[in-house]
Amino acid sequence: MPQPCNVVVLLSGTGSNLQALIDSLDDGTDNGKSPARIAAVIANRSDAFGLQRARDAGIATRVLEHGDYDGRDAFDEALMQAIDAFAPQLVVLAGFMRILTPGFVRHYHGRLLNIHPSLLPRHKGLHTHQRALDAGDAEHGCSVHFVTEELDGGPLVVQAVIPVHSQDTAGSLAQRVHVQEHQIYPLAVRWFAKGRLRLGESGPLLDGNPLPATGYLINSKETPCAAP
Numbered sequence: 001m002p003q004p005c006n007v008v009v010l011l012s013g014t015g016s017n018l019q020a021l022i023d024s025l026d027d028g029t030d031n032g033k034s035p036a037r038i039a040a041v042i043a044n045r046s047d048a049f050g051l052q053r054a055r056d057a058g059i060a061t062r063v064l065e066h067g068d069y070d071g072r073d074a075f076d077e078a079l080m081q082a083i084d085a086f087a088p089q090l091v092v093l094a095g096f097m098r099i100l101t102p103g104f105v106r107h108y109h110g111r112l113l114n115i116h117p118s119l120l121p122r123h124k125g126l127h128t129h130q131r132a133l134d135a136g137d138a139e140h141g142c143s144v145h146f147v148t149e150e151l152d153g154g155p156l157v158v159q160a161v162i163p164v165h166s167q168d169t170a171g172s173l174a175q176r177v178h179v180q181e182h183q184i185y186p187l188a189v190r191w192f193a194k195g196r197l198r199l200g201e202s203g204p205l206l207d208g209n210p211l212p213a214t215g216y217l218i219n220s221k222e223t224p225c226a227a228p
């Protein structure tokens with residue numbers, strides 16, 4: 001049995017996506033041989049509740065406060081050293097609210113994933129739920145993508161789609177998107193950890209086959225269909 005894929009998770013806040021990853025990797029569906037292990041959780045804020053979730057799960061934690069460093073490059077250099085101490089095969093951004101430098105992104109090319117609360121390429125950046133409402137979008141959702149230098153511009157791995165209801169608010173959308181995030185992120189991490197997902201020269205490959213530009217699309221009726 002190959003060693004499980006070492007994963008380091010970066011976060012800045014609540015950590016519900018971290019919790020979904022913890023729960024999915026500990027759900028016994030792999031005959032007790034999880035394809036991945038979360039080696040560490042690293043936060044850029046000491047008040048991130050995700051740190052408590054990690055501690056409760058017995059996962060190592062580190063805090064690097066970006067304000068303690070003289071600029072982005074210095075912070076990212078220290079962050080890389082902290083991450084590499086855990087020798088990850090995969091780095092997962094789970095609500096990590098810092099724009100990463102080109103040097104950082106290059107260092108983790110092909111093994112750096114992010115989850116974003118919109119149907120990319122729509123609504124890159126922040127405040128996506130309100131922007132979807134303001135734009136009158138009929139659909140919204142979330143996206144997992146490989147991280148590149150272009151903010152939220154990396155190649156898509158998987159998206160989950162939800163309908164926007166007339167009575168929706170940014171808060172209600174966030175709640176319904178979170179449910180989908182907690183399905184698609186564990187799915188993508190498992191694919192990567194099992195060697196099924198990789199970033200090829202021309203884009204993401206799943207089982208050797210190019211994924212569509214949308215990534216694997218889960219047209220959610222809000223009860224996510226089984227994915228491969």
Ligand SMILES: Nc1nc2c(c(=O)[nH]1)N[C@@H](CN(C=O)c1ccc(C(=O)N[C@@H](CCC(=O)O)C(=O)O)cc1)CN2
Pocket residue numbers: 093096097098099100101102105114115116117125126147148149150151152153154
């Ligand atoms: N080079 C890249 N860095 C990051 C990416 C990426 O695709 N390429 N994804 C983001 C995640 N993200 C949205 O999914 C995101 C995070 C943070 C920001 C942002 O504007 N951050 C501000 C600070 C905001 C704050 O502290 O509240 C900043 O860094 O100045 C936009 C999008 C992770 N990084």
Ligand SMILES: NCC(=O)N[C@@H]1O[C@H](COP(=O)([O-])[O-])[C@@H](O)[C@H]1O
Pocket residue numbers: 011013014015016017018050094095096097115116117125126142178181
């Ligand atoms: N641009 C990055 C971004 O906005 N990411 C979003 O932050 C939230 C973190 O929630 P969590 O801390 O409960 O996992 C998630 O909704 C994620 O999509």
